[in-house]
Amino acid sequence: YFRLLPITSFGLTELLIFAAFAVLLLLSGRTLVRKLVRKLGVRRAVIVGEGPPSALLARKLVAHPEYGFRLIGTLRTAAPVAPSVADEASELPTLGSTVELEQLADAHEIDRVVIAAEGIDERELIGLLRRCKRVGLRVSVLPHIFDVMGPSVEVDDVGGLCVLGLDPPFLSRSAQILKRAMDLAGSVTCLVLTAPLLVAIAVAVRLDSPGPVLFAQTRVGRGGRRLRLWKFRTMVEDAESQRERLLERSEDPHWLKLADDPRITRVGRILRLSSLDELPQLFNVLIGEMSLVGPRPLIESEAALVEDWARARLDLTPGITGLWQVLGRATIPFEEMVKLDYVYVTNWSLWSDVRLLLHTLPAVLTRRGAN
Numbered sequence: 001y002f003r004l005l006p007i008t009s010f011g012l013t014e015l016l017i018f019a020a021f022a023v024l025l026l027l028s029g030r031t032l033v034r035k036l037v038r039k040l041g042v043r044r045a046v047i048v049g050e051g052p053p054s055a056l057l058a059r060k061l062v063a064h065p066e067y068g069f070r071l072i073g074t075l076r077t078a079a080p081v082a083p084s085v086a087d088e089a090s091e092l093p094t095l096g097s098t099v100e101l102e103q104l105a106d107a108h109e110i111d112r113v114v115i116a117a118e119g120i121d122e123r124e125l126i127g128l129l130r131r132c133k134r135v136g137l138r139v140s141v142l143p144h145i146f147d148v149m150g151p152s153v154e155v156d157d158v159g160g161l162c163v164l165g166l167d168p169p170f171l172s173r174s175a176q177i178l179k180r181a182m183d184l185a186g187s188v189t190c191l192v193l194t195a196p197l198l199v200a201i202a203v204a205v206r207l208d209s210p211g212p213v214l215f216a217q218t219r220v221g222r223g224g225r226r227l228r229l230w231k232f233r234t235m236v237e238d239a240e241s242q243r244e245r246l247l248e249r250s251e252d253p254h255w256l257k258l259a260d261d262p263r264i265t266r267v268g269r270i271l272r273l274s275s276l277d278e279l280p281q282l283f284n285v286l287i288g289e290m291s292l293v294g295p296r297p298l299i300e301s302e303a304a305l306v307e308d309w310a311r312a313r314l315d316l317t318p319g320i321t322g323l324w325q326v327l328g329r330a331t332i333p334f335e336e337m338v339k340l341d342y343v344y345v346t347n348w349s350l351w352s353d354v355r356l357l358l359h360t361l362p363a364v365l366t367r368r369g370a371n
Contacts, residue, residue, distance in 0.1 A: 048075045049117025057116050077117045101131045116142040186292045187285040208267040211237035219297035222317045227289040230280040234268025275364045281320045293353040294319025295341035313341035321360040
């Protein structure tokens with residue numbers, strides 16, 4: 001296939017092959033390092049607090065062992081917690097109270113304490129920090145607005161006070177030009193390299209079931225503008241007419257999420273598990289309606305559920321991949337997906353796009369969250 005391209009002896013083809021090998025080498029090296037960290041640097045940790053923040057944090061740490069945490073339980077605070085709230089973090093055993101920290105640290109070989117308690121009393125927090133220091137435990141504190149802050153938070157010292165700083169959520173003109181240039185280069189390169197695969201998939205879809213090869217759906221893009229998103233058809237021809245009926249069985253009330261969707265075809269199931277049905281969106285990227293990396297483009301009924309501050313997720317062009325796709329896709333609830341998009345938009349950098357693109361390949365190959 002490469003010999004058919006009209007390129008000189010050492011031109012674009014060789015550079016693309018070299019780049020592909022370099023990316024594979026980088027990903028292999030990162031995987032090896034993460035495995036070593038898991039074996040040699042795993043820290044036994046407990047979470048202080050009960051309720052939604054601690055439950056969400058626990059789920060993320062369990063889902064991502066590369067962070068090097070092994071959660072062994074939770075600790076109660078002196079403040080009472082309503083049973084309905086406490087039940088959300090009940091998957092981890094409760095080891096005891098924060099006042100028993102010294103004994104529990106020795107008995108369970110605790111290395112780190114993660115404080116994620118809502119409304120913890122200031123005096124209790126200071127006492128807990130002192131006990132951790134006395135025992136020699138590292139401490140991590142989860143801010144109250146942790147889920148919409150992101151990694152680009154700056155820590156400033158104001159007369160001994162710790163102040164968290166956030167940059168304004170907008171892209172400069174130069175940043176927009178760089179992002180668009182990367183989109184054009186990436187989409188053209190991917191379309192050239194996958195041209196034979198696109199033809200093969202189109203033939204398979206056409207032979208598998210009656211209906212068009214491509215499926216077009218109206219999505220909400222940047223600034224609320226509508227766009228026609230293209231995918232390879234993975235469902236029967238009248239799938240949209242069955243949507244309302246199937247919503248009653250959805251695992252998430254905000255969008256249609258089924259463990260076994262009866263509308264999916266045989267070829268469609270393979271395409272979805274491998275994420276190959278997304279390839280036609282490269283044409284959306286090419287014409288500027290989408291980006292390689294960005295917020296998830298929602299259908300109109302889903303976009304109507306996003307309100308107030310979360311609508312800032314529409315400040316950037318929607319992408320084929322992003323935080324939601326890399327961190328778990330269908331395993332992540334709708335509300336958390338919206339927050340992840342907000343975090344992406346308010347913390348954007350060109351390097352973050354590159355990192356997400358590099359993490360997309362392992363997520364696709366391992367079928368993480370594929371539905």
